[in-house]
Amino acid sequence: MGRDLYARLKRLKEYKHSDQQLRELEKSTHQELVSGAAIHGALADWSSVAPLVLTRETKVDVPGPDGAGLESKLLGRQIAFRELCFMDTETSGLSGGAGTTVFLVGSAHYRDGVVTVQQTLLGDFPGEPAFLQFVHDQLWQSEIWVSYNGKAFDSRLIETRFLLNGRHVEIPEQLDLLYWSRRFWRRIIGSCSLGDIEQEILGVSRVNDVAGFEIPDRYFGFLRTGDATGLLPVFAHHLEDIMSLVRLFLHLEETLELIARSGTQTSVLRLDRVGLGKYLVSRGAAGGEELLRGVIVGPRPGELMDGREQAAGALSRALRRGGRGTETAELWERLWAEGSLRAGIERAKHLEHRAGNVREAADIVGTLLRRSLDQRTRDQLAHRLARLRRKLGS
């Protein structure tokens, strides 16, 4: 029965057969990796730390502050550089899930203008327990991980890999620079992939960079053949990502430091006024309110309603905290006059709860309900309208 089924399956055509040639080369080099014996060719600069676990260290110069640490604006405290581990991974798939493996982990430390990067490679699946042990020894030395989208992706996957190998680990404190990048640049440059940030903000451009979607297949090719040539661009890409991470960290610290010292001359800094305003307001720092108000009443080209609504939201919260809640109404009124949905809702709230003008609140909600809305907003508005009508009725 088994063979019969096998034959039938072979006839099914839906599966692409992978490259025959690659499979011809099968396994010879691979055995050497298992024994930890000769490592040559593309992996010549890597050393074996356990069967199927390889590692290499690279030092790269990056201009930056000297000394043992700095007063970090991102973390809001004095830190020592040795506390920070810059980390990034490469994985066998892009969608996550239990079948996605981490095959390359990088950890880097900054000191006096030099970045020391340790890259660790999983030679094949059975080496995973030893690979994770080695990664653990490296990454858990530091108190804080600095990553790019690591909170949602890399650290989750690492946690999963440990879990699937029967081990529970606590992920250290993490400074995810994606959040900071989005805050300051999303409205200016759109997408905030690390590549976009490099190009638009750090002014770095890569040559012959491997596309992210190719990476899994290059790894699987290596597993089949044992030939790591196809991985060379992946190693370079990974190294480059980590360098960008360090540069971005230093750039952000420097920018925030500059703002703290010289205020909001953002035209030089190329930061989004909404993001910067929110950042300053949340810290009670000077200049934030003015920035936000400027976006609301005098938007510059490219400052869209979504950002202005956010500015109004943040400014309203700040005003209320400062006991100046009465000033918020005019902000929303201004945006409502320009047709903002959120302003309409805020305006209706204000009219209902503070101004006591139920009739006008109901009119506004009724107008909003005639728009194209997502289901949740529609339900909430319908609920609000029903309540307003009850009030009007009684």
Added chain:
Amino acid sequence: MVVSNAVDKLQVLINELEQDGAFQSCVSRWERIPAREGSYAPLPGDLNPMVARSLVDRGISQLYTHQVASYEAGRAGRHFVVVTPTASGKTLCYNLPVLQSILEHPESRALYLFPTKALSQDQQSELNESVLAGDLPVKIVTYDGDTPASLRVSARDTGQIVISNPDMLHAGVLPNHPKWIKFLRNLRYVVIDEVHTYRGIFGSHLTNLVRRLKRVAAFYGSHPTFICCSATIGNPQELASQIVEEEMLLIDSNGAPAGAKHLILYNPPLVDRVQGIRRGVVNESQRLALRFLKAGIKTIVFSRSRVRTELIASYINKSLANMYTDNSRIRVEPYRGGYLPSERRAIERGLRDGSIQGVVSTNALELGIDIGGLDAAILGGYPGSIASAWQQAGRAGRRNTLSVAVVVASSAPLDQYMVKHPEYYLGHPPESGFVDPDNPYVLTDHMKCAVFELPFRERNPFPEESEAVLEYLEESGVVRKTGDAYYWADRSYPAEEISLRSATADNVVIVDTTGGRNEVIGEMDRPSAKEMIFTNAVYIHRGDQFVVTNLDLENRRCYVEASTGGYFTDAIVKRDIKVLQEDEREKRAGCEIVVGDILVRSQVAKFKKLRYRTHENIGFGEISLPEEEMHTRSAILVFSPETPSGAALESMKPEAVGPAVSRIGSLIRNVAPVFLLCDPRDIRVAARLRDPHFSAPSLYVYDSYPGGSGLSEAFVPRAMEILSAALDLVQQCPCSEGCPSCVGPRDPEEEVDGNPKQAVAEFLAGWVGTGGA
């Protein structure tokens, strides 16, 4: 006499109908099913006092015997299946053991699986929360495609009972099981509701899904108890144990009482005796429903299509509005897939709280959605299977009160057969369900997912065949064998590419643009959209009439505007099959059998405009839409002249050849599922008297899943057995001119002379009987 009580009102109406000569002349059978006493047992002594109090507060001071049996089985950790007709207190059968266990061990977890994606589970969660857990410290959450991302984490971490569906388990939960560690580690119970819906390919998928769940749960050290609930089908225990692959205890002695029921088979009156034309099922169902509703009886009407649902509901409402009497109090709503969830919830609620007295529904309400007690059910057309007919009829009837169900026959041959042979419906057991979990297509799909979820070291609970599948997957490069295990070695996320259902998921959103509005009012799957909401079609939504201004398939938008035309539209669909590739051709079972890829195309090129009420055709319109295509696998039986089948055809009277070829398809469709362990819906059969590809009469047996599901391939080695069984069936069938169990009932529209049953029997005997193999 003042008739106040619903039961008395119904009794009065039934008395009236019994005296009504015109009504009686249409009745082919009036079955009176007597009331059944309940069989009760006290609340179990060890039942947690909080649960007991909560039950007593709701007026439940004793249980039905089957509920107690379920409780005991569940508590003992025995897998069981409980057969639960409507109003038999199904939810307590699984909720009691589950709640008890969670209250004893708050870390315990349970998974409830409901079959439909959108319809039942969110309502079920509402129900479970309000009915049982309202005052118990148990957290019940729904986790499905509609659960907002912001709620998912807390649902996973803190939900003690998680309500979901197979699709979500398949593509969302299992591939991400490390996120579910807390849940899976403590998984004590898995409840599979409506297990009878998992038949054929869908059921085969479910068996494999259960295997994957067991495997992942075992990785975290848990071995849950499975509880299945089934409607009345032929083989609930067998089906449940095939799906769960454990020994299942059967609990089928229903302890719930039932009121007396009248079951009436009704054939609409002839309007043209000469041509034998009867009054249409839409109008007749509507007339009957009106009669019930006006008498103050809560009524559900089942109709066979979405358009008919809207038509019947709007006719009823118009008739009610025209009355001089105070009928405005009577509210009747249509109900079908494609409405917004909030609209459906509102209708369900209205039915439960009594503010809606009547509902017209597609089979969407056949499943276990709670709509409270109804007194009358009108089946506008026979729903196609005995099990469905009983389920729909069962929608009327409460525990202690009288109810009535009327099956209104349409002019379709199947309906006409049923109504003329009532013993078929009343005497046959409901259909059985089969699954074939080791179907290579299905198994291969799930093996990919399983390897993705955990490296494969040991095959349990997968079958022996899984080893060959793994070898095959390794060869095709998606898994990698190294050391002692198979690992997933592909960048894809396999569950994403594998659908458990045949229907596509991409829906067209219907947008109302009347007077500058821009509001989403409903949705529809793409293939149906082409047939129902093409540009210029009339679309009826909850009784409101719209005309489609533009169907934008690319952006999955359909723009409609309110309209007042006096007609509705009906697309004319042409289907055609094209052979794409022949993979194998061999002489077998007395004919040539070709296995290959085919393209099934449906094209809607025209539509009819039909006047409301009279349904007379008042014009045509053109539709320009791309064809809907399904690329699938087929086994084609070619009756070439040099084969025994061809010879058998040639020796027949020429006028019998047509019916023989066209009807043999129905016969095979009836027989093959038993051999292929599939559901009749999983395969389709098309016969061609003159096939342009093969230049000989041919019969296409093909998979109804896009891409194929392995049934066509499985058909080939069993073709002879299936044909012999078909011959036995047709020879032994006691009918005279064909019935739904053999070649299909006689269809006057076919315009063939002679008896189709005899023609098919003759053909098969001349072919298979001669030892054609």
